[in-house]
Amino acid sequence: MRVVTGGQMRELDRTAMEDYGIPGLVLMENAGLAVVRVVQQVLGEVAGKRVAVFAGKGNNGGDGLVVARHLFNAGAEVKVLLLAKPEEISGDAAVNLAIWQKMGQPVYPVARGEDLSAVRLFLVGAHAVVDAIFGTGFKGAAREPAAGVIEAINASGKPVVAVDIPSGVEADTGQVHGPCVRATHTVTFALPKLGLVQEPGRSHVGELHVADISIPSFLLEEGTPGRYLITEKMVREWLPPRPAWAHKGSCGRVLVVAGSRGMTGAACLAALGAARAGAGLVTLAMPAELQDVMAVKLTEVMTVGLPGTREGTLARSARSEILALLERADVLAIGPGLSRHLETVALVRELLPALRVPCVIDADGLNALAGDVQLLSRISVPAVVTPHEVEMARLLGRPLEEVRSRRLAVAEEAAANWGVVALLKGAATLVACPDGSTYINPTGNPGMATGGSGDVLTGVIAGLLAQGMSAPRAAAAGAYLHGLAGDMAAREKGMRGLLAGDILELLPSAIAQVECNVMIA
Ligand SMILES: NC(=O)C1=CN([C@@H]2O[C@H](COP(=O)(O)OP(=O)(O)OC[C@H]3O[C@@H](n4cnc5c(N)ncnc54)[C@H](O)[C@@H]3O)[C@@H](O)[C@H]2O)[C@@H](O)CC1
Ligand SMILES: [K+]
Incomplete structure (x- = not known):
């Protein structure tokens, strides 16, 4: 609307x-x-x-x-x-x-x-x-x-x-x-x-x-292009139908590059977010030292160990392996829990301009760009960035207060300047698109201000992209479904004790509600 x-x-x-x-x-x-x-x-x-x-x-x-x-x-x-x-x-x-x-x-x-x-x-x-x-x-x-x-x-x-x-x-x-x-x-x-x-x-x-x-x-x-409130009807119309002949290979393959020593949860949540959003196959790539732990935590997600630094973060030399893995992926999600290790920052900066599949960049993936944000305009594939207000302020090198008081203008300028979909998190998440359209999300609640909630969102958007949605629609529908799952979780458990894992649990119900359980084309 x-x-x-x-x-x-x-x-x-x-x-x-x-x-x-x-x-x-x-x-x-x-x-x-x-x-x-x-x-x-x-x-x-x-x-x-x-x-x-x-x-x-x-x-x-x-x-x-x-x-x-x-x-x-x-x-x-x-x-x-x-x-x-x-x-x-x-x-x-x-x-x-x-x-x-x-x-x-x-x-x-x-x-x-x-x-x-x-x-x-x-x-x-x-x-x-x-x-x-x-x-x-x-x-x-x-x-x-x-x-x-x-x-x-x-x-x-x-x-x-x-x-x-x-x-x-x-x-x-x-x-x-x-x-x-x-x-x-x-x-x-x-x-x-x-x-x-x-x-x-x-x-x-x-x-x-x-x-x-x-x-x-x-x-x-x-x-058009204008500003739109995301509605359930819009999301229902955007979600790609899942035909009777669907198989895991036809529902999209997501590669999640995430995690470092002490930040394994962020990687798991992002990977599971993609799987819960309906991606057919999800692979999580992380520093090799974490692979055993991850394999125990994750059942439905495949894991790959990559070269790491002594501090347990991804090494710069992981670039070629990631590019090789991307040959068999439809979408990349990068950022959750990567750390701000200088080598990992260099890896992100060198990887992004080489991408040939759409990507979602979040958290430390964005922090890696602070000071060189124009790198985003060198990405030649559809990209979604998902900063919260602090990350946005850091990316722009502007005061947090300015981002807070001018959320809409800031998100719209970012999308126009960087040529990416800029999703600014917070109450009433904004999804500003390079074509000048902006979507405003009505779902979600303050209980979702909890560690890991954003990692789930990153995964959900990647999962929707992998199923063939455009970057603006995947970001807008992702924000809506993530918020709706959070609202359902808050109804069950209250807001204060809500965890990111609860949002994951209720994502299938949120999607089913939006689709009216009509799954077969
Ligand atoms: N034909 C139309 O334009 C229609 C207008 N409609 C109604 O008209 C409204 C807009 O009408 P108006 O443009 O007359 O504006 P408002 O009815 O909002 O009135 C604004 C008045 O408040 C004063 N004001 C502004 N800021 C103030 C402040 N900080 N402290 C004290 N006073 C302040 C202004 O000087 C002005 O007199 C809409 O919101 C809607 O309710 C509807 O009747 C539908 C048709
Ligand atoms: K009034």
């Missing part, structure tokens, strides 16, 4: 109105009605229920006045609290304010510096709150009186249905610079806004509903 900025949404609204003649009031009416449906879901029968509608001075407030009217007509007891003087309201919002007033209904203006005890009293008696204070026109931090009102709404503990976007979230970035409504439900119009699917905005959204407001559907699909 496409995700847009506030500016792109305004442009879509404008096109619907000017080029297709759909009146703004119709869009606003549809928006309000969509919110009413969710309020009805929350409250059940609305007749006799008390609803507090907080309306700002822009069109978001106009939507709120539509909501108020329909809830009133359905028998609810509605209080409209206006965070502006009535004469400040203009355009379609003013039309809806006038209708409300002609219906004999009062508005309660809330002015700056006003004692908010009356507002708190309304909230105590309310069954639900509608937040129509700010929408896509909001920037920065909420000023008074909105700031105090937002805090009062959050303190009320009542169900809050946010109109378009929780007030206080910036639509384009998801940044929250001051008080911000914590909604239980958000009804966004036509398409999700970027701020709703990125942190910290995402944590304020509650259950997200995307509502049709009668903008012509084909306008919503345009604009």
Whole structure:
């Protein structure tokens, strides 16, 4: 599903109105009605229920006045609290304010510096709150009186249905610079806004509903390459069918180059991630001294010992053997647990430009490139890099804070500059592609912030690549399935004690859920 900025949404609204003649009031009416449906879901029968509608001075407030009217007509007891003087309201919002007033209904203006005890009293008696204070026109931090009102709404503990976007979230970035409504439900119009699917905005959204407001559907699909929220349906369509005649050789062969003394687990998890994602054959290549241990740990994965350093890491001289092994592989996954040994760094740097199969580069594979990241643009095959924020900052030689606060821009620049798929891990993992498309992952939970979780992801992406998926789709589907498996694991075991091995265990169930268990083409 496409995700847009506030500016792109305004442009879509404008096109619907000017080029297709759909009146703004119709869009606003549809928006309000969509919110009413969710309020009805929350409250059940609305007749006799008390609803507090907080309306700002822009069109978001106009939507709120539509909501108020329909809830009133359905028998609810509605209080409209206006965070502006009535004469400040203009355009379609003013039309809806006038209708409300002609219906004999009062508005309660809330002015700056006003004692908010009356507002708190309304909230105590309310069954639900509608937040129509700010929408896509909001920037920065909420000023008074909105700031105090937002805090009062959050303190009320009542169900809050946010109109378009929780007030206080910036639509384009998801940044929250001051008080911000914590909604239980958000009804966004036509398409999700970027701020709703990125942190910290995402944590304020509650259950997200995307509502049709009668903008012509084909306008919503345009604009490729664009930004997309990864959905289960997308992943289902992307996963290659497994025909009845499939055999292990036809399902893709992955070579995982990983591990060093003391870091055998990372290598195992990556190899098993590839196997669990459905690769037909997985081979793990590591320093020879580790092979016996690995062979005991791994049953379904083949192991190969390579020349090692005295410190138990891969030696530079392993290059030719790895290239020979790659003659019989469809994909390379490199990096987990390799260490930052200088010889191993040299091996990675010399290997990458020689690759002839698609690759996934993670962890120490990426650390090896710090200081020489342009090496990535010399890779002539499709490549996926999977840094977390610290690794991304190291690769770019930029402050971590910058990566954190500009995740989307950083990932998109990296993909464009390096010509690889840049998957930036973290809450709402981003998959930025060299063609300018970006996929945003909705699955996953904080329990997955545990050692080895990223190694599993590397393996999953490699496993999907090996089955013939393109690099962008393998990375996006990999992030989605990995997160879904993590969500399933968290449901079983809770978040705190979740281990990477639990994600591995639930990957088959996650894939089966997405495929609706339809495995045979
Ligand atoms: N035709 C359209 O454009 C449609 C717009 N719709 C609604 O309209 C909304 C966008 O409307 P607007 O562009 O009027 O914007 P908003 O309704 O988001 O209002 C922004 C108002 O808040 C003020 N503001 C911005 N930052 C502030 C801050 N930090 N502190 C205090 N005040 C601040 C602005 O000066 C402006 O008056 C959408 O989110 C959606 O809810 C829908 O009705 C559908 C149709
Ligand atoms: K809002």
